[in-house]
Amino acid sequence: MRVIFLGPPGSGKGTQAKRLVASHGIPQISTGDLLREAVRDDTPLGREANGYMTAGNLVPDRLVIALLLERIRRPDCGGGFILDGFPRTLAQAEALEEALKEKAQPVEVVVNLEIDTGEVVERLIGRRVCPNGHGEWHIRFNPPKEANRCDRCGDPLIQREDDQEESIRTRMEAYSRDTKPLIDYYRNQGLLHTIDALGNLDQVTGKIERIFS
Ligand code: AMP
Numbered sequence: 001m002r003v004i005f006l007g008p009p010g011s012g013k014g015t016q017a018k019r020l021v022a023s024h025g026i027p028q029i030s031t032g033d034l035l036r037e038a039v040r041d042d043t044p045l046g047r048e049a050n051g052y053m054t055a056g057n058l059v060p061d062r063l064v065i066a067l068l069l070e071r072i073r074r075p076d077c078g079g080g081f082i083l084d085g086f087p088r089t090l091a092q093a094e095a096l097e098e099a100l101k102e103k104a105q106p107v108e109v110v111v112n113l114e115i116d117t118g119e120v121v122e123r124l125i126g127r128r129v130c131p132n133g134h135g136e137w138h139i140r141f142n143p144p145k146e147a148n149r150c151d152r153c154g155d156p157l158i159q160r161e162d163d164q165e166e167s168i169r170t171r172m173e174a175y176s177r178d179t180k181p182l183i184d185y186y187r188n189q190g191l192l193h194t195i196d197a198l199g200n201l202d203q204v205t206g207k208i209e210r211i212f213s
Contacts, residue, residue, distance in 0.1 A: 001080040007113030010120035017084035056170030113197035128157035
């Protein structure tokens, strides 16, 4: 199964995509996670991407497309994948379509998480992540067991640099300008399933699972 999660920053794409991994046994691939890893490892890609990411701008297509296509060629993607945060531009969607056409393995489902922008800002500002990649929490909606500490490793949680108000605004603009057109792109292909992403995590997961059943 090849699935794409679309939605503005803070709509819960990553959280919901990770939940599907457990129930469907296919990898979740987040270009945001791959890029943050490259930044942490101080690779040439990470050094080039870092400035764009901190400011909340999109990383150039040529970098992200190469990164994603390399990732989905790996053996663990043989049975499919869940993409979260890719594609974010029309050029990325077309590059993906082209690459999958060669293998006759097209995208089958696009889940579009719809949410009010006011709600999104509150979700992003209150988000805290584990510095070791163990997950994310929210100070109000999904607090960790011990205040501001990772449930798995106990390290203090941090706020992503791009979860500051200024970057959030830039990310929302990038979403409206570059990513929103993909809703029509996939609707025209008959692949789009729009879900109301407001509500608690389990309710939203339930709605998503109904698409697959
Ligand atoms: P995310 O974790 O999905 O919110 O992504 C964090 C940041 O990584 C974004 O604000 C962009 O700077 C960059 N990024 C992630 N995925 C993409 C993509 N598909 N295209 C361009 N930039 C991306």
